[in-house]
Amino acid sequence: xxxxxxxxxxxxxxxxxxxxxxxxxxxxxxxxxxxxxxxxxxxxxxxxxxxxxxxxxxxxxxxxxxxxxxxxxxxxxxxxxxxxxxxxxxxxxxxxxxxxxxxxxxxxxxxxxxxxxxxxxxxxxxxxxxxxxxxxxxxxxxxxxxxxxxxxxxxxxxxxxxxxxxxxxxxxxxxxxxxxxxxxxxxxxxxxxxxxxxxxxxxxxxxxxxxxxxxxxxxxxxxxxxxxxxxxxxxxxxxxxxxxxxxxxxxxxxxxxxxxxxxxxxxxxxxxxxxxxxxxxxxxxxxxxxxxxxxxxxxxxxxxxxxxxxxxxxxxxxxxxxxxxxxxxxxxxxxxxxxxxxxxxxxxxxxxxxxxxxxxxxxxxxxxxxxxxxxxxxxxxxxxxxxxxxxxxxxxxxxxxxxxxxxxxxxxxxxxxxxxxxxxxxxxxxxxxxxxxxxxxxxxxxxxxxxxxxxxxxxxxxxxxxxxxxxxxxxxxxxxxxxxxxx
Numbered sequence: 001x002x003x004x005x006x007x008x009x010x011x012x013x014x015x016x017x018x019x020x021x022x023x024x025x026x027x028x029x030x031x032x033x034x035x036x037x038x039x040x041x042x043x044x045x046x047x048x049x050x051x052x053x054x055x056x057x058x059x060x061x062x063x064x065x066x067x068x069x070x071x072x073x074x075x076x077x078x079x080x081x082x083x084x085x086x087x088x089x090x091x092x093x094x095x096x097x098x099x100x101x102x103x104x105x106x107x108x109x110x111x112x113x114x115x116x117x118x119x120x121x122x123x124x125x126x127x128x129x130x131x132x133x134x135x136x137x138x139x140x141x142x143x144x145x146x147x148x149x150x151x152x153x154x155x156x157x158x159x160x161x162x163x164x165x166x167x168x169x170x171x172x173x174x175x176x177x178x179x180x181x182x183x184x185x186x187x188x189x190x191x192x193x194x195x196x197x198x199x200x201x202x203x204x205x206x207x208x209x210x211x212x213x214x215x216x217x218x219x220x221x222x223x224x225x226x227x228x229x230x231x232x233x234x235x236x237x238x239x240x241x242x243x244x245x246x247x248x249x250x251x252x253x254x255x256x257x258x259x260x261x262x263x264x265x266x267x268x269x270x271x272x273x274x275x276x277x278x279x280x281x282x283x284x285x286x287x288x289x290x291x292x293x294x295x296x297x298x299x300x301x302x303x304x305x306x307x308x309x310x311x312x313x314x315x316x317x318x319x320x321x322x323x324x325x326x327x328x329x330x331x332x333x334x335x336x337x338x339x340x341x342x343x344x345x346x347x348x349x350x351x352x353x354x355x356x357x358x359x360x361x362x363x364x365x366x367x368x369x370x371x372x373x374x375x376x377x378x379x380x381x382x383x384x385x386x387x388x389x390x391x392x393x394x395x396x397x398x399x400x401x402x403x404x405x406x407x408x409x410x411x412x413x414x415x416x417x418x419x420x421x422x423x424x425x426x427x428x429x430x431x432x433x434x435x436x437x438x439x440x441x442x443x444x445x446x447x448x449x450x451x452x453x454x455x456x457x458x459x460x461x462x463x464x465x466x467x468x469x470x471x472x473x474x475x476x477x478x479x480x481x482x483x484x485x486x487x
Contacts, residue, residue, distance in 0.1 A: 002031040004083045010046050010055075010096035017066060019095045027094075031080055035073045042096055058095040067095065158227060162258050165189070167217075169233050175226045179204055179219050181258060187250035188259070188284055192237060194250070204228065209249070210239035251286050257299035264297075264304045273297050308372045312341050319346075328352060330393075330415045334407065343404065345411045347393035352415060354390050358382045360422035362392065362412075364432060366400045376400055378408045392416065405435035413439055428454070 006029055012022030027045045029038060039055060042048075048055060058067040059079055070076060082092050160174040162181035173179045183206060187194055194215070198205040201221070208215040215238075218231045256276065263271040273293035280288050288296075319331035328349030336342045362380050369375045378395045393412060397404035422443050426432040428451070436443065452470055456463045469485060476482040 002084070004029050004031070004080070004087075005089050006083070007090045007093035008042060008046065008096060009093055010042075011098065012095070013097065014067070014095075022095075026089075029080070029083075031084075033076055033080065035070065035076050038070070038076050042094070046096065048098060054098070056097045058097075059092055060095075061092075070094075167230065167233060167235075169230050171230045172222070173219070173228045173230075176201070176204055176219075176221070176228050179228045179230075181255070183217060184250045184252065184255045185258060188255055188286065191285065208237060208239055213237055213239035215239070251280070251284075251288065253292050253295035254299055256280060256288065256292065256296035257303060260296065261300040261303045264301050267305075271297070315341070315344060319344075322346065322348075326350070330411075332411055343395060343397050343407055345393065345395040345408065347411075347415045351390065351392045354384065355382065355392060355416050358384050358390060360419040361425060362416075362422070363425045364408075365427060366405075366429070369396075376404070378405070380408075380412055400429060400431050402431050402434050405429075405431045406438055409435050409439035418443070 006027050008025045008027050009019055009022040010025060012019050014020075023046075025046055027041055029041060033041070038057065042057065043055060057070040059070065059082075060067050061082070068075070070079060079092070079094075086092065158172050158174055159182070160178055162178060163185055164182045165186070167182065167186060173182065183194070192215070193209040194206045194217070195209050196205070197207045197216075203218075203220040205219075206217040207213075214234055214236055216232065216234045218233070219228045220231055221227070222229050260271070260276055260279065263269060263275075273290055273296075276293040276296055277288050277290065280286050280293075315333055319333060322331055323329050326349050330345070330347045330352070332343070332345040333341075334343040334345075359382070362382055364378070364380045366376050366378045369377055376397050376399050378397055378400075380392045380394070382390050382392055384390045393415060395404075395408045395411065397408065418440070422440075424436060424440060424443050426436075451474075452467075455466060455470060459466060472485045473482060476485060
């Protein structure tokens with residue numbers, strides 16, 4: 001029996017037939033080594049956990065040639081014969097890459113290569129070399145068929161419902177997040193607790209909180225895809241009731257939100273945090289704190305209605321649909337230099353046409369908003385022939401300032417134009433006054449009600465005596481009447 005010292009390069013990657021970013025090491029191999037012996041020796045030397053990872057071994061027969069994959073005993077014998085001819089330590093080094101085991105199933109694919117794993121070694125088959133004796137077709141074929149069905153069929157049975165109530169082996173879920181939510185909801189519904197034994201991007205293993213309990217759940221990714229498959233599931237609990245019923249670690253705010261989210265589909269429904277506490281206690285026997293219930297409410301509303309920040313991204317789509325369903329509608333979206341939302345303007349076609357048949361009086365005003373991002377709504381309206389209020393246009397801006405009001409009036413003028421005898425009535429806001437001087441220099445009047453409020457504040461002691469005179473002046477439709485009340 002001969003011994004050979006072999007130079008090992010590991011933890012690197014191949015790039016154009018060059019192995020880069022590697023770590024150097026060495027190993028002693030025997031002339032009688034099998035493939036499994038070689039894998040075991042290298043794994044031990046470079047400290048690979050054979051339960052979690054396996055290795056792929058290559059060598060270069062000569063510079064400029066493609067690397068050769070060592071995948072069975074024949075390949076090992078060929079390599080040992082080459083080492084016998086050259087005892088140079090650095091000649092014919094072994095290039096080792098590590099791969100993750102996926103619960104004894106197929107772990108990687110390419111157009112010409114399928115990789116499957118067993119408990120002790122990695123087996124690689126290609127169109128040119130197939131080691132049939134080492135492949136368990138009953139283990140590989142179900143996943144191959146699953147991928148074929150996933151690509152070719154719209155109805156593949158892939159579960160995407162987070163509230164799925166029935167869990168069994170071989171079920172396939174859309175992604176890991178769905179599996180996690182399904183198991184958490186199952187734990188809350190059936191009143192038990194689990195803890196995560198192993199979790200990564202490609203696996204999700206659970207066990208009961210009682211280490212002596214037989215309950216277990218294992219799932220892992222299929223073909224390194226996003227979809228997850230239930231590999232094994234033992235639903236029998238052998239632990240005591242106390243371990244499962246005293247507390248409920250799976251009843252997080254996110255899980256509770258998924259249970260109650262349908263309550264928020266109708267925005268008219270009022271469903272408070274106290275209602276959540278009451279219903280969860282009644283349905284599942286779980287005590288929930290007010291803060292957890294409040295967080296669950298916020299998460300549930302985000303699930304149904306989306307986040308407030310993301311809703312701003314939908315504005316262009318909303319404006320487009322408004323214009324498509326209401327031809328003639330005018331919308332404007334104004335962004336800041338860094339492409340952030342600044343102003344939005346909407347005037348429906350019905351309002352634009354209605355303005356032609358109303359008196360040329362436009363009332364404008366602004367009011368602050370109470371939403372998460374605050375802001376101000378600017379409105380313009382008029383009065384129709386029946387004495388009813390007709391909304392003309394509105395805008396969402398940052399605040400009532402000169403720039404925002406000027407921008408709003410520019411849009412108003414572009415939409416409605418200027419009519420003979422037109423007047424704009426406001427509450428004497430300074431920004432409105434400044435903006436109308438720029439956009440409508442000869443059109444502006446003061447709201448009678450707001451002016452009277454100013455009179456009351458200024459003449460607190462005498463405003464009762466001034467009331468009759470003030471409103472007589474305001475309702476004077478001729479200069480003669482106005483002068484009469486002023487004297």
